[in-house]
Amino acid sequence: MGHALAPALLDRYLARTGYDSQQTGEFASPDRPDNLWQPADGPGGSDFGATGEFIDRAHDRSLQLWLSQHSRAAAAWAGAMALAGGALAAGAARRR
Numbered sequence: 001m002g003h004a005l006a007p008a009l010l011d012r013y014l015a016r017t018g019y020d021s022q023q024t025g026e027f028a029s030p031d032r033p034d035n036l037w038q039p040a041d042g043p044g045g046s047d048f049g050a051t052g053e054f055i056d057r058a059h060d061r062s063l064q065l066w067l068s069q070h071s072r073a074a075a076a077w078a079g080a081m082a083l084a085g086g087a088l089a090a091g092a093a094r095r096r
Contacts, residue, residue: 026053
């Protein structure tokens with residue numbers, strides 16, 4: 001939303017803070033697997049997913065992801081809520 005309202009301002013902010021906010025002051029272990037040339041999967045090809053230094057800030061769910069994958073359900077739910085709100089407003093107007 002911020003990018004739609006002030007894209008140049010947001011670009012300047014991210015240029016100043018984006019790189020440093022993804023870094024830590026700690027050194028990486030030299031034995032740490034990397035994924036530069038192939039995935040850093042475990043034995044047998046198991047996928048570890050997104051893990052690392054910032055895993056404590058991660059969330060298990062994403063409303064934005066769910067809405068993008070279930071747009072019809074979200075539209076139906078929003079329509080049902082709009083109808084319910086309209087019915088409540090009409091009922092309140094009749095009582096006056």
